[in-house]
Amino acid sequence: MKNKYVDIHNPVFFPAVVLLVVFMVVTIIVGEPMVVLFDSFKNFVTEKTGWLFILAVNVFIIFCLFLGFSKYGSVRLGGKDATPDFSTSAWFAMLFSAGMGIGLLFYGVAEPVSHYAKPPVAAPFSVESAQDAMNFTFLHWGIHAWAVYAVVALSLAFFAFNRNMPLTIRSVFYPILGDKIHGWMGDVIDVFSVMATIFGLATSLGVGVRQVSGGLHHVFDTPNNVWIQVALIAGITAIATISVISGVDKGVKILSEWNVRIAGLLLVFVLIFGPTLFVFKSFIQNMGVYLNELIEVSTWTEAFVNKGWQGDWTVFYWAWWISWSPFVGMFIARISKGRTIREFIFGVLLAPSVLTFFWMTTLGGSAIFLDMQDTLAGGNHEFAKAIVEDESTALFVFLEKFPLRMVGSILGILLVASFFVTSADSGSLVIDSITSGGKLNTPTAQRVFWATTEGAVAAVLLIGGGLTALQTATISTGLPFLVILTIMCYSLLKGVKKEYARDKQLTDDVDQKSYTNRLTKVIMKQLDKNKKP
Amino acid sequence: MKPLKKIGIFLDLSETDEFLLRYFKKMDDVFDFDSLTLVHFVALESDSADLASLSEQLPKPLEEVIEDEVMELVEKVFGAKKSSIHVKIALGGRLDGLIKWVDAEQFNLVVLGKKMKEYGTGVFSSKVIRLTDSDCLFVPEDAKTEFESIVLALDFSDYSQKVIRRGLNLAKNLSSKLLPVHIVKAGFQYFPYFKNQEKFQKNLRITAESSYKKVQKKTGLHEELICVEDTGNHISKSLYDTALKHKANLIVMGNKGKSDEDDLLVGSVTDRMISIDRKIPVLIVKKDQ
Incomplete structure (x- = not known):
């Protein structure tokens, strides 16, 4: 279907829309029992398939390292002669901003303190649990997350730039399915990608709006309930929609650049007015512990003690990253043309991870440090308890310990809201691209449609079950997409192997000498002919 | 085709x-x-x-x-x-x-x-x-400009039907005789103590014959299948020797065999058939684009 107002790929667009509408209507109509259903479904998926997530994400890392270290690492995205569009430092910055979103603001303080207060293994509020807290946080936000993105981004980039295929998930399956990717199988894959992206995004938006609402409540004492949150979603989605309609891609670009700058400012602010020395010291120590315990922690499956901790945290994160992966992957793919696979793997795995670690140490680590200081001064972990009590206000409780706390909190709220706008806007771009068959310039109306839909899905999920519903949606769409990702690795390997073989054929010498002789002969013959008359 | x-x-x-x-x-x-x-x-x-x-x-x-x-x-x-x-x-x-x-x-x-x-x-x-x-x-260079007999190298992979169809098409126009050849690969050299070699070879041959019948039905090829038993040589050598023996002027074969190794752009058998010392023209059928 293509005209002035719509340009969509019907077999992907309509099934995706129908599924979403059915989901939303059922959630609203059923109401309260849906929460119970969401909860039991989430428990079922995490309990029965949690191990699969743990295994798969580790496999993705091994796969990435294999590609990076193997001879295939020399394959260049975009062909042998492609050059990078961005300088390496700009590329690193963009990679970081791709993963830098609402999540880091929401969980930056909340997660480490939560692990410190309610640890899965050590005693609560102990030095051990503090170290473990940082370690688990690093695990969830470190190279595992980026390996998931790397697999998707590399596959998309490879098939788009080296094979000139449309930038959608189905293209990645060409080596396995061949021309069938243009048929129903490709449609099914793309529908799954759309669902995963929508629910991953809805989770982010839901989390973000909870934080904005929590922040407003904390600072201005406004009511903090689902309806305020829904109203906020409507308001912020409206702003996102306006930015989409006005067609100012520039506006969104400026906004996201400022997001990263303000986030950087927040980081520096906390670093300077917080326990500066502690941050530097513990950053090094945390990195060491992370590296040392990486294998043990990342393969830990709560096999002997099942407290259900992992399902709420690790498995949820893995599912979240997986459902985010088409979104982040597409962005990373677009900025990585001209990089070799080796550069790509190590760039994507390491650069953003290290920066995220620093962020987590500065915010969450400082919070734990401040709580320990309080306790030494005679307190009873009131600070940590206040943070853990409500994750959505964690950042604001933390900022109270700093000067200019009003300014800091308002800045925090604005930052989250602004991240919401940019995520909704760029998310709708990605979904729109998939549902239109890989096109990049689609009519604005479609992007407005998707921006609104994302807001609606987030709102419905919040009404129909709050955070549990968000997590359930993420985990249950993450599961089928996990399978797609695994097949993606195999497909990418097939494609890369062939590319390498072709590259080798193209670079080996062609017999030059005898050819040059023959060509000279032809030229001489012509010159002789000319001389004769 | x-x-x-x-x-x-x-x-x-x-x-x-x-x-x-x-x-x-x-x-x-x-x-x-x-x-x-x-x-x-x-x-x-x-x-x-x-x-x-x-x-x-x-x-x-x-x-x-x-x-x-x-x-x-x-x-x-x-x-x-x-x-x-x-x-x-x-x-x-x-x-x-x-x-x-x-x-x-x-x-x-x-x-x-x-x-x-x-x-x-x-x-x-x-x-x-x-x-x-x-x-x-x-x-x-120096291949005879004749098309009297054409060998169709069959391994019953995805390529085999295309190979036969191309062969039929050539034979119809050039009025050549078609020689469908299948090399039975048992790999006995890896199992020197394998006892029932003959029975095993026979079974492989029966499997090949039945695969061939299926392809025959689909393509309408009537010629008898020439089944060559494993001699321990590389398949390409057995194939080439068979072609020489039957004085074939052309060999039609698939780009790859049953195992589609991504590292190889052409399969190992085809690769050897186009190597320097082979003197029979080879027509390589590729997958549909």
């Missing part, structure tokens, strides 16, 4: 060109192709200053000079300038660009020559064979 209508022939300005055109003319006589494109790839080294200064003295561009040279040869072989014959001179020395062009043209067949005298001069042809998606006919 698409009929043979659009053909590309690679020429390299050597004596092989004339041979290749003469060989091909015989096919053209019966097929009467729609279009014949003579492709020449100018692979100039950037530092060959002598050549550059020479070509500067030319009264017209180098492309035209080469085109004239090629057309001269066409007149010599085909008698007159045929309107269906075009010349493509690929300047710039970019092999990947050339391959992209070849694939975009969607030739039904790409014909390449192989020199027997100068060792190591078949590099270019074998590169093209590996890189293109088009079916390729690889003709060794």
Whole structure:
């Protein structure tokens, strides 16, 4: 279907829309029992398939390292002669901003303190649990997350730039399915990608709006309930929609650049007015512990003690990253043309991870440090308890310990809201691209449609079950997409192997000498002919 | 299977060109192709200053000079300038660009020559064979310009049906005899203590026969299957020896076998069939684009 107002790929667009509408209507109509259903479904998926997530994400890392270290690492995205569009430092910055979103603001303080207060293994509020807290946080936000993105981004980039295929998930399956990717199988894959992206995004938006609402409540004492949150979603989605309609891609670009700058400012602010020395010291120590315990922690499956901790945290994160992966992957793919696979793997795995670690140490680590200081001064972990009590206000409780706390909190709220706008806007771009068959310039109306839909899905999920519903949606769409990702690795390997073989054929010498002789002969013959008359 | 209508022939300005055109003319006589494109790839080294200064003295561009040279040869072989014959001179020395062009043209067949005298001069042809998606006919210099019997190398992979269909199409026009050949690969050399070798071979043969019957039904091929037992040699050697024994003039085979190794652009059997010392022309059938 293509005209002035719509340009969509019907077999992907309509099934995706129908599924979403059915989901939303059922959630609203059923109401309260849906929460119970969401909860039991989430428990079922995490309990029965949690191990699969743990295994798969580790496999993705091994796969990435294999590609990076193997001879295939020399394959260049975009062909042998492609050059990078961005300088390496700009590329690193963009990679970081791709993963830098609402999540880091929401969980930056909340997660480490939560692990410190309610640890899965050590005693609560102990030095051990503090170290473990940082370690688990690093695990969830470190190279595992980026390996998931790397697999998707590399596959998309490879098939788009080296094979000139449309930038959608189905293209990645060409080596396995061949021309069938243009048929129903490709449609099914793309529908799954759309669902995963929508629910991953809805989770982010839901989390973000909870934080904005929590922040407003904390600072201005406004009511903090689902309806305020829904109203906020409507308001912020409206702003996102306006930015989409006005067609100012520039506006969104400026906004996201400022997001990263303000986030950087927040980081520096906390670093300077917080326990500066502690941050530097513990950053090094945390990195060491992370590296040392990486294998043990990342393969830990709560096999002997099942407290259900992992399902709420690790498995949820893995599912979240997986459902985010088409979104982040597409962005990373677009900025990585001209990089070799080796550069790509190590760039994507390491650069953003290290920066995220620093962020987590500065915010969450400082919070734990401040709580320990309080306790030494005679307190009873009131600070940590206040943070853990409500994750959505964690950042604001933390900022109270700093000067200019009003300014800091308002800045925090604005930052989250602004991240919401940019995520909704760029998310709708990605979904729109998939549902239109890989096109990049689609009519604005479609992007407005998707921006609104994302807001609606987030709102419905919040009404129909709050955070549990968000997590359930993420985990249950993450599961089928996990399978797609695994097949993606195999497909990418097939494609890369062939590319390498072709590259080798193209670079080996062609017999030059005898050819040059023959060509000279032809030229001489012509010159002789000319001389004769 | 698409009929043979659009053909590309690679020429390299050597004596092989004339041979290749003469060989091909015989096919053209019966097929009467729609279009014949003579492709020449100018692979100039950037530092060959002598050549550059020479070509500067030319009264017209180098492309035209080469085109004239090629057309001269066409007149010599085909008698007159045929309107269906075009010349493509690929300047710039970019092999990947050339391959992209070849694939975009969607030739039904790409014909390449192989020199027997100068060792190591078949590099270019074998590169093209590996890189293109088009079916390729690889003709060794001095091959007989006859098409009396054609071997169809069958391994009952995805390619086998295409191989048979192409064979039937050729045989119909060239009135050749078709020889479907299957090499039974047991791999006994790896299991020297295997007791029931004969029974095992027999079973493999029965499996092959039944696979062959299925393909026969689908393609309408009537000839008896020639099953060659495993001698411990590489399949390509057994296949080549069988072709020699039956005095075959052409071998039609798939680009790859049953195992589709991504590291290889052509399968190991095909790879050896196009190697330097083999003297029978080979037609390589590729997967559909």
